[in-house]
Amino acid sequence: MKIENLPRLPLAILPTPLDDAPRLSEQLGVRVLIKRDDLTGFALGGNKVRKLEFLVADALAQNADVLVTGGGPQSNHARVTAAAARKAGLDVTLIFFGEPPAEVNGNLLLDDLLGAEIVYTHTDDRSQTEPTMERVAQELRKQGHKPYLIPRGGSTPLGCVSYILAVQELLEQLEARRIKADAMFVATGSCGTHAGILAGLDFCGAAIPLYGITVSRSADESGARIKALLKETAEFLGRPPVPAEREIILKDAYLGAGYGIITPEAREAINQVARLEGIFLDPVYTGKAMAGMMDLARRGEIARDSTIVFWHTGGAPGLFGHAEDF
Numbered sequence: 330m331k332i333e334n335l336p337r338l339p340l341a342i343l344p345t346p347l348d349d350a351p352r353l354s355e356q357l358g359v360r361v362l363i364k365r366d367d368l369t370g371f372a373l374g375g376n377k378v379r380k381l382e383f384l385v386a387d388a389l390a391q392n393a394d395v396l397v398t399g400g401g402p403q404s405n406h407a408r409v410t411a412a413a414a415r416k417a418g419l420d421v422t423l424i425f426f427g428e429p430p431a432e433v434n435g436n437l438l439l440d441d442l443l444g445a446e447i448v449y450t451h452t453d454d455r456s457q458t459e460p461t462m463e464r465v466a467q468e469l470r471k472q473g474h475k476p477y478l479i480p481r482g483g484s485t486p487l488g489c490v491s492y493i494l495a496v497q498e499l500l501e502q503l504e505a506r507r508i509k510a511d512a513m514f515v516a517t518g519s520c521g522t523h524a525g526i527l528a529g530l531d532f533c534g535a536a537i538p539l540y541g542i543t544v545s546r547s548a549d550e551s552g553a554r555i556k557a558l559l560k561e562t563a564e565f566l567g568r569p570p571v572p573a574e575r576e577i578i579l580k581d582a583y584l585g586a587g588y589g590i591i592t593p594e595a596r597e598a599i600n601q602v603a604r605l606e607g608i609f610l611d612p613v614y615t616g617k618a619m620a621g622m623m624d625l626a627r628r629g630e631i632a633r634d635s636t637i638v639f640w641h642t643g644g645a646p647g648l649f650g651h652a653e654d655f
């Protein structure tokens with residue numbers, strides 16, 4: 330399958346900017362560039378907009394009439410999926426783990442505005458999200474609907490494909506400015522973005538190390554998911570697998586108490602980047618990724634004066650659901 334031949338629903342404003350971060354760079358002693366995928370535009374942006382261009386187009390090609398996905402009540406992925414469903418004229422059901430929160434704010438407020446049907450799993454066991462999605466989809470089928478299921482985070486081969494293109498876009502921007510990047514950083518959650526960037530680097534023959542700061546799973550668990558996604562994506566595209574020597578670099582020391590629970594380091598990183606660069610990070614993903622990048626730069630694991638690209642994958646709407654963290 331050739332990427333150009335895949336159906337794609339245009340949603341994102343592309344290319345996203347590649348911004349300098351001069352004050353942050355000076356403070357860390359490394360040159361930091363920020364790839365502004367928070368500015369993909371559609372429905373308040375973020376990395377999920379790129380993935381959903383392919384996922385929703387696939388749903389339409391299969392004549393689906395309702396999108397079903399899941400996550401936490403502050404899921405950015407759920408918010409963009411709900412908006413993309415509306416843009417495509419589809420219905421949408423969101424499965425959220427846990428109980429309904431006391432307050433409706435942040436992404437959850439936007440899901441309400443979009444009129445998404447919301448179902449809670451009533452358990453904190455996040456692995457119950459997919460079985461509940463399956464159950465809800467079964468009910469929808471019984472009612473005569475054609476549901477299209479999108480796993481949490483949109484991390485499927487189609488989701489990864491969108492990040493192969495994002496890497497091409499970034500490499501063109503770097504080349505146009507004659508910048509050589511020494512390393513990249515990304516927040517690693519459901520792993521599709523990380524896997525897609527690795528596949529994209531391989532596709533383009535570029536060898537920039539990618540550091541994934543995990544925000545929901547251990548490095549081992551995330552690594553296994555990334556390997557599986559790389560294999561599925563290569564098979565889907567009919568390409569040779571990404572060579573095993575392409576190292577998967579994962580750091581899980583910045584996860585703190587778990588997914589969605591802020592750490593003091595992330596709070597500090599969010600404050601600093603806002604004050605130094607006027608850019609908002611988020612408490613669940615990019616705040617922790619930035620905390621990891623800052624720490625590795627300060628400890629010299631990232632060499633002084635090297636050039637780093639930080640993928641800003643979005644999430645700022647989640648700030649409004651975590652006001653008490655600040």
Ligand SMILES: *Cc1c(COP(=O)(O)O)cnc(C)c1O
Pocket residue numbers: 375376377405406482484516517518519520521522523611614615642643644645
């Ligand atoms: C989903 C998300 C990520 C992580 O992307 P995955 O493909 O799930 O690993 C990072 N940042 C933000 C803001 C997100 O919403």
